[in-house]
Amino acid sequence: MNPEYVINPLGDSAIIVTWEQRIDPAVHAEVMKTYYHLRSLTSPYITDLIPAYASLTIVFNITQLRYSGHKPAMQWMMAWVREQVKHPENRDIPAPRELHIPACYDPSLAPDITEMAASRQVAINDIIAWHTQTVYTVYLTGFLPGFPYMGKVCAALETPRRKQPRLQVPAGSIGIAGAQTGIYPITSPGGWNIIGQTPLRMFSTTAEEPCYCRPGDKVRFIPVTLEVFRQIQQEQ
Known part of the structure; x- marks a missing residue:
């Protein structure tokens, strides 16, 4: 079973995925799995990915989303991120330096x-x-x-x-x-x-x-x- 998480808007051009708030390598591993997975997708909409102890902030280009026909943009992006975060267990994390x-x-x-x-x-x-x-x-x-x-x-x-x-x-x-x-x-x-x-x-x-x-x-x-x-x- 995947650790529980919540996904929320962060301002008008970012989304934050939050896991249980504690300093824990297992929780951070989920953050990094999602980070590397999203980075590998090279989405034209994502402008930055910011991992933290138990959260991942996804910054996106809301203007480009709107011009691409994804309206309402925030709801579309929330649904897309939710789909990507569903199954991190099969994603590899590069060996740490x-x-x-x-x-x-x-x-x-x-x-x-x-x-x-x-x-x-x-x-x-x-x-x-x-x-x-x-x-x-x-x-x-x-x-x-x-x-x-x-x-x-x-x-x-x-x-x-x-x-x-x-x-x-x-x-x-x-x-x-x-x-x-x-x-x-x-x-x-x-x-x-x-x-x-x-x-x-x-x-x-x-x-x-x-x-x-x-x-x-x-x-x-x-x-x-x-x-x-x-x-x-x-x-x-």
Whole structure:
């Protein structure tokens, strides 16, 4: 039996398919099955597909639908999407990419790691070990171009967002918010707890793929020293 989902309009030129709202690889697999299936159809009406933790937004060209005689356009598109989502069990998801992302957890780059360790009465090395022991799934990118939302961190690392966001979080900063971990691709205000930094560029307008991570990727953080961090940073 397929997991339950609902399909609703989102504005006048988008539809959202929503599954049970939880961070769960099984739910996300349904999102990605539908995402890849719709992408493979190369529909002339679809202009964008946006996967998230437990939903898929389908943006379409309502003007083109109307000119093609599909009226009322929203109702036609809703019916078409509903038909496509019916049987995702026979659709394959491409094998996920496995990314090893270097991460420096030196307190000079990780302004919240010392407090996180102290609040748990553990050493900083324990925080590092907990964060690097998990292979994370990239569930979506958003907030900033290329910001990967990943999960789940182990229960010992779960931490609410900061009550007072910072006005400036450096690009490459690795943060935790609730059960999620993520990487700031550009310098930005932010309220996640910063426990490290990667020297890799997570977003580049000149790269063939501007976003370093994409939904479905599997990510493992590899701890590096501050010296190695600086060396990689200079090579970017």
